[in-house]
Amino acid sequence: MNKKEWPLWEIFIRSKNGLNHKHVGSLHAADAEMAIENARDVYCRRNEGVSIWVVLSSQIVASDPDEADALYEPAKNKIYRHPTFYEIPKEVGHM
Numbered sequence: 001m002n003k004k005e006w007p008l009w010e011i012f013i014r015s016k017n018g019l020n021h022k023h024v025g026s027l028h029a030a031d032a033e034m035a036i037e038n039a040r041d042v043y044c045r046r047n048e049g050v051s052i053w054v055v056l057s058s059q060i061v062a063s064d065p066d067e068a069d070a071l072y073e074p075a076k077n078k079i080y081r082h083p084t085f086y087e088i089p090k091e092v093g094h095m
Helices: 032-043 065-076
Strands: 008-014 022-028 051-056
Touching (some): 008 032, 022 032, 032 051
Antiparallel strands (some): 008 051
16 A cells, blocks of 8 residues: 555544544544554644544545535424523523
8 A cells, every 4th residue: 555545534633631622634644543643743743632533534424515404404493492592580690
């Protein structure tokens, strides 16, 4: 397997314990172990992370932004899920 055939990996870094992983970029690597090592070298040079996730780009499935209306339409009919449906008691104060 030469470098041109290496798969593309998406890199996610968690900067501190308790925070979410965030997508920071992509890189090519022969396998997951190499992807983690390369991600550490490229994206965590100054100890920016405490955890690294690598995911094959080919394994990520995403919704189509052009179809967002149809995808999210069912939630729009459930007004009880929106915070504007509820009245906040004055004792609670500003949220």
